[in-house]
Amino acid sequence: MKNNVLIIGGGPAGLEAASGLQRLGYNVILIERTTMLGGHLASWDRLFPDGASATGALDGLLARMDGVKCFTDTEVQSINRLEKSYNVILSNGITVLADAVLVASGFDLFKAERKEEYGYGIYDHVITNADLEAWFASGSDTRIDSPNKIGFVHCVGSRDEKSGCRSCSKVCCATAVKQACEMKQAFPDAQIYCFYMDLRMFGRHYEDLYLGAQKEYGVRFIRGRVAEVSENVDGSLLVKAEDTVAGKPLKVTLDLLVLMAGMRPSAAGRRVGGLLQMPVEEDGFFAVRDGILSGQRSQLPGLFLAGAATGPKTLPETLADARGAVTEIDRYLSDVFPNAKNYKTLVRERW
Amino acid sequence: MKNNVLIIGGGPAGLEAASGLQRLGYNVILIERTTMLGGHLASWDRLFPDGASATGALDGLLARMDGVKCFTDTEVQSINRLEKSYNVILSNGITVLADAVLVASGFDLFKAERKEEYGYGIYDHVITNADLEAWFASGSDTRIDSPNKIGFVHCVGSRDEKSGCRSCSKVCCATAVKQACEMKQAFPDAQIYCFYMDLRMFGRHYEDLYLGAQKEYGVRFIRGRVAEVSENVDGSLLVKAEDTVAGKPLKVTLDLLVLMAGMRPSAAGRRVGGLLQMPVEEDGFFAVRDGILSGQRSQLPGLFLAGAATGPKTLPETLADARGAVTEIDRYLSDVFPNAKNYKTLVRERW
Numbered sequence: 001m002k003n004n005v006l007i008i009g010g011g012p013a014g015l016e017a018a019s020g021l022q023r024l025g026y027n028v029i030l031i032e033r034t035t036m037l038g039g040h041l042a043s044w045d046r047l048f049p050d051g052a053s054a055t056g057a058l059d060g061l062l063a064r065m066d067g068v069k070c071f072t073d074t075e076v077q078s079i080n081r082l083e084k085s086y087n088v089i090l091s092n093g094i095t096v097l098a099d100a101v102l103v104a105s106g107f108d109l110f111k112a113e114r115k116e117e118y119g120y121g122i123y124d125h126v127i128t129n130a131d132l133e134a135w136f137a138s139g140s141d142t143r144i145d146s147p148n149k150i151g152f153v154h155c156v157g158s159r160d161e162k163s164g165c166r167s168c169s170k171v172c173c174a175t176a177v178k179q180a181c182e183m184k185q186a187f188p189d190a191q192i193y194c195f196y197m198d199l200r201m202f203g204r205h206y207e208d209l210y211l212g213a214q215k216e217y218g219v220r221f222i223r224g225r226v227a228e229v230s231e232n233v234d235g236s237l238l239v240k241a242e243d244t245v246a247g248k249p250l251k252v253t254l255d256l257l258v259l260m261a262g263m264r265p266s267a268a269g270r271r272v273g274g275l276l277q278m279p280v281e282e283d284g285f286f287a288v289r290d291g292i293l294s295g296q297r298s299q300l301p302g303l304f305l306a307g308a309a310t311g312p313k314t315l316p317e318t319l320a321d322a323r324g325a326v327t328e329i330d331r332y333l334s335d336v337f338p339n340a341k342n343y344k345t346l347v348r349e350r351w
Numbered sequence: 352m353k354n355n356v357l358i359i360g361g362g363p364a365g366l367e368a369a370s371g372l373q374r375l376g377y378n379v380i381l382i383e384r385t386t387m388l389g390g391h392l393a394s395w396d397r398l399f400p401d402g403a404s405a406t407g408a409l410d411g412l413l414a415r416m417d418g419v420k421c422f423t424d425t426e427v428q429s430i431n432r433l434e435k436s437y438n439v440i441l442s443n444g445i446t447v448l449a450d451a452v453l454v455a456s457g458f459d460l461f462k463a464e465r466k467e468e469y470g471y472g473i474y475d476h477v478i479t480n481a482d483l484e485a486w487f488a489s490g491s492d493t494r495i496d497s498p499n500k501i502g503f504v505h506c507v508g509s510r511d512e513k514s515g516c517r518s519c520s521k522v523c524c525a526t527a528v529k530q531a532c533e534m535k536q537a538f539p540d541a542q543i544y545c546f547y548m549d550l551r552m553f554g555r556h557y558e559d560l561y562l563g564a565q566k567e568y569g570v571r572f573i574r575g576r577v578a579e580v581s582e583n584v585d586g587s588l589l590v591k592a593e594d595t596v597a598g599k600p601l602k603v604t605l606d607l608l609v610l611m612a613g614m615r616p617s618a619a620g621r622r623v624g625g626l627l628q629m630p631v632e633e634d635g636f637f638a639v640r641d642g643i644l645s646g647q648r649s650q651l652p653g654l655f656l657a658g659a660a661t662g663p664k665t666l667p668e669t670l671a672d673a674r675g676a677v678t679e680i681d682r683y684l685s686d687v688f689p690n691a692k693n694y695k696t697l698v699r700e701r702w
Binding site for chain 2: 020023047049050052057159166167168198199200201202203205206207208211245246247283285291292293295310311312315317319320321323324326330331334
């Protein structure tokens with residue numbers, strides 16, 4: 001008998017772990033709450049730092065999924081520990097006896113309307129990073145109307161004790177700089193401002209992206225928090241900020257303001273975590289057993305974690321984390337079920 | 352016949368990949384240039400963000416190495432592509448016919464003496480992050496003599512076009528903040544200054560570390576580059592910096608200055624890369640085939656990369672990267688050598 005592995009979540013982490021486990025010979029069942037695989041990646045346009053196509057990356061992940069049983073529109077209804085396995089009843093009527101469960105429940109974007117002072121959902125020309133990405137992909141959003149002056153607010157729902165979101169979301173700085181460059185390409189006459197606290201361009205090629213934004217695109221980086229946004233009678237936005245480098249307050253009138261909403265624990269993930277009684281940390285993301293040697297084991301036997309379920313991650317980090325989960329699950333199952341018959345699946349690829 | 356995999360480099364990336372490949376049934380040969388396994392981790396004391404023991408982490412990696420053939424004091428002498436494999440002659444007289452080669456050659460620390468204006472190797476009380484870590488581990492360094500005023504300079508050999516090191520080294524900010532807190536624990540009366548450009552505390556719990564440094568330890572963070580260091584007649588250091596937030600130049604007299612030397616491509620790695628004709632990028636680190644979907648394939652068949660050989664990484668990132676390399680190598684070998692007999696090794700662990 002092969003071991004069954006249940007993967008909860010069909011975003012990049014779930015997909016990458018599914019294909020890896022399938023190749024190692026496990027019987028993999030992946031469930032996705034929504035109608036579509038891909039998670040947030042499916043609604044993104046281009047990826048930092050090189051502008052790679054998000055669709056291309058997702059296609060790459062989906063192309064490896066041969067043999068994995070995927071159920072979309074499916075959630076966990078109940079879950080019970082039975083000796084060494086978990087009996088999981090799914091909302092589609094199927095029951096799985098899972099020898100290991102991987103929670104890859106991802107993240108929700110911070111709800112930008114919670115920061116009332118920025119006016120999302122109130123003023124016409126205030127949008128989020130996700131809205132802008134959807135516009136890059138579709139070209140349609142009435143709020144984006146040939147803007148001449150565009151602002152990006154970093155750290156919306158990140159590094160913000162008042163919102164109960166103390167930690168950094170890690171990906172917003174690089175996303176903002178990428179989107180700023182793309183807006184300058186779309187509107188060559190526009191002047192673009194980024195309001196930031198610390199520019200966290202830490203990854204390979206990120207610094208090039210940042211220098212290019214300044215030199216090639218003339219993006220103006222202003223170190224300071226936006227204090228308040230209000231709407232003028234003509235629909236333009238009056239933004240008040242503190243320029244901490246110039247040491248004085250600053251007012252600027254903009255045609256479009258983009259809020260870089262941070263990564264928050266997924267509400268659906270929290271629900272599943274509750275069914276599994278899986279501990280969360282103060283930051284709201286799931287606790288791991290060892291943050292250095294293994295960030296993919298939960299504190300409970302047979303339950304594993306991958307991707308943004310354990311905190312903000314870039315896409316390559318999420319995929320690496322998923323591969324780590326494959327290793328951990330394989331180790332666990334080989335040990336706990338030494339007599340199971342899991343044969344490697346050969347996958348032909350071009351090299 | 353099992354497939355042979357040669358791993359070049361016995362730091363964390365090499366060790367983690369070796370144990371993973373061994374478990375999947377491959378015949379793994381790991382070579383390490385120096386006398387000791389562990390790379391930089393072996394000379395580190397504690398790890399950010401939680402102060403975990405570096406020795407403990409290394410022991411965890413070494414404990415999984417059963418069955419791997421390790422040769423220390425060993426380098427590659429020559430390497431030739433033979434049809435589908437590589438014929439590798441090692442400096443210890445052994446020849447390996449490797450079906451896959453993983454380059455896990457790590458990094459060198461930036462040579463701080465190259466930044467003459469900081470006076471490393473000239474003034475008595477200027478040390479590096481690595482020197483300080485060695486002192487934490489050993490307690491012995493004559494340059495550290497009950498300092499009352501201590502400064503940390505971030506970005507030494509990082510984000511510095513003049514030194515030919517444009518990119519961010521990713522780990523120095525968190526290391527500096529960790530070391531600043533540890534120095535305050537060691538010298539409770541000391542005043543500590545960190546000179547930074549952007550505080551890149553991007554990972555899980557890093558923000559807590561940063562807030563704790565300010566609130567609990569009273570570390571003063573000054574945003575600006577150190578322009579010049581000189582030595583007073585009593586051996587103390589006069590540091591001139593620009594405080595870009597206060598908008599004025601600043602002078603401070605310190606008893607100890609710690610330079611956060613960045614991560615640079617390993618010279619030994621470059622040598623091996625040359626033998627393999629493996630392309631490097633403008634930043635001096637090895638080029639990968641696809642930075643999003645796979646950061647572990649090189650641009651050449653059968654040659655793989657893991658860890659800091661492809662750019663600065665934290666320890667957990669390095670380990671995740673190594674696990675990704677295991678997946679990639681397993682995929683490659685299953686495809687190119689479908690008739691090889693690689694049987695999984697069972698490893699008993701406590702769960």
